[in-house]
Amino acid sequence: MKNLIIILITVCICFTASAQNDVVTKLFNDYYDDENFTKISVSSKMFELFTEIEPGDEDEQEILEAVSKLKGLKVIAADSIGNSGQLYTNAVKKISGNGYEELMEVKDAKEDMKFMIKEKDGIIDELVMVVGGNKSFFILSLYGEIDLKKISKLSKSMNVKGMEYLKQLDDSDGKEKNKEKDKDKSK
Numbered sequence: 001m002k003n004l005i006i007i008l009i010t011v012c013i014c015f016t017a018s019a020q021n022d023v024v025t026k027l028f029n030d031y032y033d034d035e036n037f038t039k040i041s042v043s044s045k046m047f048e049l050f051t052e053i054e055p056g057d058e059d060e061q062e063i064l065e066a067v068s069k070l071k072g073l074k075v076i077a078a079d080s081i082g083n084s085g086q087l088y089t090n091a092v093k094k095i096s097g098n099g100y101e102e103l104m105e106v107k108d109a110k111e112d113m114k115f116m117i118k119e120k121d122g123i124i125d126e127l128v129m130v131v132g133g134n135k136s137f138f139i140l141s142l143y144g145e146i147d148l149k150k151i152s153k154l155s156k157s158m159n160v161k162g163m164e165y166l167k168q169l170d171d172s173d174g175k176e177k178n179k180e181k182d183k184d185k186s187k
Contacts, residue, residue, distance in 0.1 A: 023094050023095055023098040024074075024095065024126070024128055024139075024141045026094075027076070027091055027094060027095070027139060028074050028076055028139070028141070031076045031078075032076075036078050036080075036081055037076050037077060037078045037081075037137075038075075038076070038077045038078070038079075039074075039075070039076055040073070040074065040075040040076075040077075041072070041073070041074050041075075042072060042073040042074075043072055044070070044071045044072055044144075047067050047068070047070045047071070047072075047144075048068075050064065050067045050068075051064055051067060051068040062150050063150065065147075065150065066146075066147055066150030066151055069144050069145035069146070069147070070142065070143070070144035070145075070146070071143050071144035072141075072142075072143050072144065073140070073141070073142050073143075074139075074140070074141045075138070075139070075140050075141075076137075076138070076139045077136070077137070077138045077139075078136065078137045078138075079135070079136055080135050080136075081135055081136070081137055082135065084132045084133055084134070084135050084136055084137040085112075085132055085133060087132055087137045088112055088130060088131070088132020088133065088137060089132070091130045091132070091139060092114055092130055095116055095128055095130065096116065099118055100116040100117065100118050100126075100128060101116060101117055101118070101119065102114065102115070102116055103115040103116060103117050103127075110133055110134045111131055111132060111133030111134050111136065112131070112132055112133050113129065113130070113131045114129070114130050114131075115127065115128070115129050116128045116129075116130075117146075123145055123146075124145070124146040124147075124148065125143060125144070125145070125146070126141060126142065126143040126146070127140075127141075127142045127143075127146050127148070127151065128140065128141050128142075
């Protein structure tokens with residue numbers, strides 16, 4: 001009986017862990033066979049290979065530390081799709097209602113962008129970015145143990161389509177710090 005209880009608890013934990021990524025995985029699977037989309041999937045093994053590189057300087061060391069904690073990256077992108085706004089809206093609705101917290105939103109005349117995270121015990125397990133507008137649609141899911149400052153540096157060094165959007169995280173952090181400094185000066 002004791003073994004049966006342990007097995008049931010283990011199965012429940014495994015099911016819960018796999019369900020965490022269900023909504024994002026489903027979105028990727030929905031578009032995977034569509035020829036209008038570019039699909040990129042980077043496994044944990046690829047990130048492990050990066051960590052074997054000798055860092056040349058302090059910035060490279062930070063990037064390698066960030067990479068060593070990543071488990072995977074998935075990207076689905078389309079450059080010329082007619083219903084990009086609707087795809088964006090649907091994706092954000094599906095993701096938002098499943099334990100993801102909004103980190104940042106950017107709206108302009110050309111496109112909308114939303115960053116969402118899933119956190120556990122103060123550690124970011126997954127960063128999801130959804131971009132839509134101007135006939136383009138983009139979803140990025142980065143999972144593992146994520147340090148946002150290091151990830152924005154990583155985005156500058158990787159030549160993966162869409163990673164340039166992660167620079168927004170670093171830019172917004174700087175804007176927030178400037179706002180805080182301005183408040184302190186006005187006191």
